[in-house]
Amino acid sequence: MTTSHARTLLRLEGVGKSFGPNRALSGVDFDLRTGEIHALMGENGAGKSTLMKILAGNVRRDTGRIILDDEEIDIRSPADAAAHGIAIIHQELNTVPAMTVAENLALGREPRNRYGALDRRAMLASARQKLARVAADIDPRRPLGELSVGMQQMVEIARAVSENARILVLDEPTAALSRAEALQLYEVIGEMRAKGTGLIYISHRMEEVWQLADRVTVFRDGTWVGTREKNQISPPDVIRMMVGRTLDDLYHHGDRRAGAVVLDVRGLAGAHGIGPVTFQVRAGEVVALAGLVGAGRTEVARLVFGADRASGGTVTVNGNPASATDPSRAIAAGIAMVPEDRKDQALFLDHTVADNIAVSSLKDHVTSGVLRRGQLRGAVEAQMDRLRLRRSALRLPVRALSGGNQQKSVLARWLMRECQVLILDEPTRGVDIGAKSEIYEVINALAAAGKAILVVSSDLPEAIGISDRILVMRGGRVVHDLASRRATEEDVMFHATGTVAKANGEDND
Numbered sequence: 001m002t003t004s005h006a007r008t009l010l011r012l013e014g015v016g017k018s019f020g021p022n023r024a025l026s027g028v029d030f031d032l033r034t035g036e037i038h039a040l041m042g043e044n045g046a047g048k049s050t051l052m053k054i055l056a057g058n059v060r061r062d063t064g065r066i067i068l069d070d071e072e073i074d075i076r077s078p079a080d081a082a083a084h085g086i087a088i089i090h091q092e093l094n095t096v097p098a099m100t101v102a103e104n105l106a107l108g109r110e111p112r113n114r115y116g117a118l119d120r121r122a123m124l125a126s127a128r129q130k131l132a133r134v135a136a137d138i139d140p141r142r143p144l145g146e147l148s149v150g151m152q153q154m155v156e157i158a159r160a161v162s163e164n165a166r167i168l169v170l171d172e173p174t175a176a177l178s179r180a181e182a183l184q185l186y187e188v189i190g191e192m193r194a195k196g197t198g199l200i201y202i203s204h205r206m207e208e209v210w211q212l213a214d215r216v217t218v219f220r221d222g223t224w225v226g227t228r229e230k231n232q233i234s235p236p237d238v239i240r241m242m243v244g245r246t247l248d249d250l251y252h253h254g255d256r257r258a259g260a261v262v263l264d265v266r267g268l269a270g271a272h273g274i275g276p277v278t279f280q281v282r283a284g285e286v287v288a289l290a291g292l293v294g295a296g297r298t299e300v301a302r303l304v305f306g307a308d309r310a311s312g313g314t315v316t317v318n319g320n321p322a323s324a325t326d327p328s329r330a331i332a333a334g335i336a337m338v339p340e341d342r343k344d345q346a347l348f349l350d351h352t353v354a355d356n357i358a359v360s361s362l363k364d365h366v367t368s369g370v371l372r373r374g375q376l377r378g379a380v381e382a383q384m385d386r387l388r389l390r391r392s393a394l395r396l397p398v399r400a401l402s403g404g405n406q407q408k409s410v411l412a413r414w415l416m417r418e419c420q421v422l423i424l425d426e427p428t429r430g431v432d433i434g435a436k437s438e439i440y441e442v443i444n445a446l447a448a449a450g451k452a453i454l455v456v457s458s459d460l461p462e463a464i465g466i467s468d469r470i471l472v473m474r475g476g477r478v479v480h481d482l483a484s485r486r487a488t489e490e491d492v493m494f495h496a497t498g499t500v501a502k503a504n505g506e507d508n509d
Contacts, residue, residue: 006033008070009198010167015064017050024050027063028224030217032167032198037189039201039213042242043434046219048202052169055200056088057081085166089157089173097145097152102127104144105159130162131155135184149341150177150293154184161188168192169200174208175430178293178458186212204433205459206235218242242433251465253444258468259283260318262452263335263421265304268313274299274476276313281421281452286443288455288463288484291473291496297456298340299476301423304454305337306330317420331360336414337423338407340456346410349399353389354380356398356409361416383412388438404435411442422446425456440466460489472496 010032017025025047032038040048053059055066057078065072068084075081081088095104102123103110111122127140136154144152157173170189174182189212193199203209209216216233218225218241225241261280269275274296281287289297302308304315306326315322315330322333330337339345348356357380358365365376381391387408393401398409407427414422424443428436443466447453457463463470464484472480472495480495 006035008032009034009036009068011065011067012051012055013065013067015051015054015066016062017054017059018062023222025061025222028219028222030224030227032200033214034198035193035196036214037193037199037201037212039203039209039216040219041203041209041216041238042219042225046242047222048219049171050222051219052088052171052200052202055081055086055167055169082163086169087160087163087165087167088169088171089160090171095144095152095156097143099144100140101131101138101142101144101147101155102140104155105130105140105162107159130158133161134158134188148293150181153177154181157185157188161192165197167198167200169202171202172204172430173201174203174205180293182208204431204436206238206433207461209238210235239433251440251462253286253440253447253466256284256286256447256468258285259450262318263304263454264314264316264319266314268300268303268315269311270299270303270308271311272299272476274303277476277478278313279471279478279481281454283450283452284447285469286447286453286455286467288457288467288470289473290457290460290463290470290492293458295473295496296476297473298425300473301337301425301454301456304330305335305423307337307339331417331419334420335423336417336419336421338410338414338425338427340425340429342406342410347398347406350397352395353384353398353401353409354394357383357412357416360413364416379416380412383415386415387412387442402431402435403429404431404439407431407435407439411439415442415446419451421452421454423454423456426458427455428457428459428462436462460492464489464492474498 008031012030014027014029015025016027028047028051030051042048050059054061055075057075057080060076066075073084075084096107105127106123111119111126113119124140131138131140134154134157136158138147138151138155144155153173160168173185177185189199201209201213210230213230215227215229216238217227218238220242259282262283263281265280266278267276277300289300291297299308303310306329309325317334320333322330322335343349354377358376361379362371365372365379384391389405389408389412393405398406401409428439443453455463455467464487467484470482470484470487470492471478472482472492474496482491
């Protein structure tokens with residue numbers, strides 16, 4: 001279907017929304033055609049999520065009109081949105097981890113037998129059909145909480161796709177997916193587009209938008225900046241529209257010179273076939289762990305930090321043993337970690353930003369058993385300034401912040417500790433381009449200050465761009481060490497898939 005000749009399915013005209021004195025949307029316009037993938041882009045705070053919440057029925061607009069099939073409609077609730085054929089896949093999971101995959105897929109629509117009891121056989125059969133539509137190889141009987149974040153996301157996508165929505169909104173749908181899972185999703189999206197579904201696609205990943213979208217709309221500071229056919233615009237144009245500046249030097253870190261070995265990992269091994277792994281990270285060096293999903297990148301990071309118990313091997317920091325038995329001992333040895341899932345593993349969502357930043361440094365501000373609150377607040381504010389977090393957010397619950405600012409809050413916590421080794425697992429997942437740039441600046445500054453930094457990233461351009469070396473993993477082991485300045489994405493993938501080993505007739509393991 002050619003979108004330029006497709007009819008308009010949805011129009012949002014002059015939509016405005018304020019939250020108290022803060023204006024989130026200022027009379028914005030947006031339209032969606034049948035059989036179209038329309039990308040909506042902008043930094044966090046640009047108004048994208050507010051507009052989608054209005055469309056989903058979670059937030060009421062103050063002004064403007066919503067027109068579906070040339071008729072004005074009023075969406076007062078998520079039930080209204082569903083009745084109009086609108087489905088939303090949120091960036092944050094909207095699932096119940098304690099329930100099984102099948103129960104999550106059937107939630108609110110559980111099949112019943114003629115006696116009114118839950119028909120589990122029918123529920124399992126239905127779940128398998130839904131998962132098959134998105135090519136997700138998942139046992140529907142497993143508790144959802146046992147799955148990886150990526151697999152949980154695929155379950156939510158399967159649920160939304162099964163509703164046969166006329167309009168599907170995808171908010172950062174691949175943020176937690178591996179490359180293989182993302183490719184599966186792209187196929188599903190293509191099938192829905194071919195059937196005439198209109199898709200609104202929100203993503204910070206420029207290469208993804210350019211692969212999928214037909215049109216691009218950019219918001220900035222709650223206003224509409226412009227809408228363009230994809231063939232009439234370039235990625236640099238979109239970036240300029242989003243942030244008012246170019247990001248050609250996004251990954252630039254100059255010529256770093258590595259110093260003495262800080263982190264020394266030897267023969268480290270863990271459960272599920274991880275290791276033995278041996279590598280070093282030097283002062284002033286950024287080393288990236290890359291590889292396909294299941295290669296063991298996160299598992300190795302967790303072993304180094306002591307979040308998972310090692311079955312063998314040693315970890316030292318500046319020559320001193322850093323027993324990888326529990327995080328508290330790793331922290332005491334000078335190791336810090338920003339985990340992959342910041343909301344479940346790093347943040348206390350209902351506590352303030354200040355509390356989240358200070359929590360690991362409280363004892364450093366105690367004198368004679370008394371917490372010196374003024375001193376502590378000054379230290380917290382210093383880190384907020386360093387990371388460009390507004391001091392006005394100090395007393396806000398951290399859940400109220402954008403993804404990028406939540407990530408900065410976790411970083412600020414460890415910067416207060418002045419750790420020698422910083423492990424960053426997917427440091428820019430789900431954050432906008434502006435926040436990414438700021439996080440990269442922090443990483444560069446920490447390396448310049450002599451910190452040893454280990455990064456896990458599924459974003460190959462990021463892994464190559466911010467690091468000095470790339471350790472490619474396959475099957476739970478490091479199979480190659482690449483200098484980033486000479487590496488390409490193809491190089492990394494060859495080693496990650498074993499292509500090089502096969503081509504040479506040998507095994508790099």
